[in-house]
């Protein structure tokens with residue numbers, strides 16, 4: 445990759461260990477879920493869950509009429525819900541986006557420490573300095589950023605809509621700053637030909653996929669289709685049959701004729717893939733091998749901070765309320781609304 449356009453700092457983001465939740469048997473899980481359902485009714489609350497969180501949480505969201513979705517749909521869903529309380533099971537930027545778009549609602553999260561290496565790797569002050577150095581450029585930020593970073597942006601995009609929005613801006617002759625994911629940025633740049641200055645951030649989960657190990661696995665399963673989230677490194681993307689958002693990858697499992705799939709994204713997605721295509725075989729893209737640090741091993745340590753246990757406590761105590769400074773919100777909502785309006789009119 446040409447790094448001449450990368451911001452100067454490659455950041456070391458501190459990755460927490462995966463939390464170890466107490467193991468519950470089926471009866472205990474069902475009892476806990478029933479208690480949570482009652483509390484949700486009492487609070488007029490709805491669950492907005494990402495595909496990467498614990499399978500029991502995804503199931504609970506569906507059983508209670510909430511949503512299980514990618515980050516674009518999670519943002520949209522909250523604005524259409526008449527619940528008083530949105531409980532976002534995912535990572536902090538998802539809770540912040542829900543609050544920015546729904547300031548009148550209470551937004552709760554099972555754990556407010558559930559962040560994201562992309563968000564952590566893009567401190568608002570340093571990002572503002574980077575933008576100030578290129579005032580002629582339109583600022584496009586990935587949704588996996590803080591409210592302050594979104595407040596500095598012209599556009600927010602998710603992986604589900606990044607290509608279309610950047611193509612649109614490129615067609616209008618705009619030059620861009622892109623932050624924070626350098627892999628997604630490089631992919632979008634390659635696909636659209638847009639002039640983009642890339643911030644030097646990455647996802648610790650997708651960074652773990654290894655190109656040479658994927659090549660070996662493909663040789664063992666020559667009929668398997670390779671599905672890749674675009675936060676993955678270039679040598680993974682280059683081996684993909686489909687590159688897309690979490691929703692696009694789930695759709696591919698349903699629609700493609702293949703019986704086997706190698707999946708390069710967080711393995712929390714397997715629950716929904718298996719539900720939508722029960723007869724198909726799913727293999728996780730390899731994270732092991734030379735050079736692997738296995739900080740995350742195909743499961744996001746921050747997504748793993750969401751569990752039935754802390755969801756119940758959050759609801760009972762009405763704690764972990766997502767708060768956004770009103771001045772920041774006023775600015776950040778503009779770049780998110782632009783994305784949602786673009787999505788509605790495409």
Ligand code: 13P
Pocket residue numbers: 513514515516588602603604647673675688689690691
């Ligand atoms: P999606 O928008 O594709 O769900 O991706 C969110 C994310 O954090 C992937 O790591």
Ligand code: SF4
Pocket residue numbers: 535559560561562588647648649650675710744745746747
């Ligand atoms: Fe962030 Fe990666 Fe976790 Fe997605 S999987 S929330 S990009 S650290």
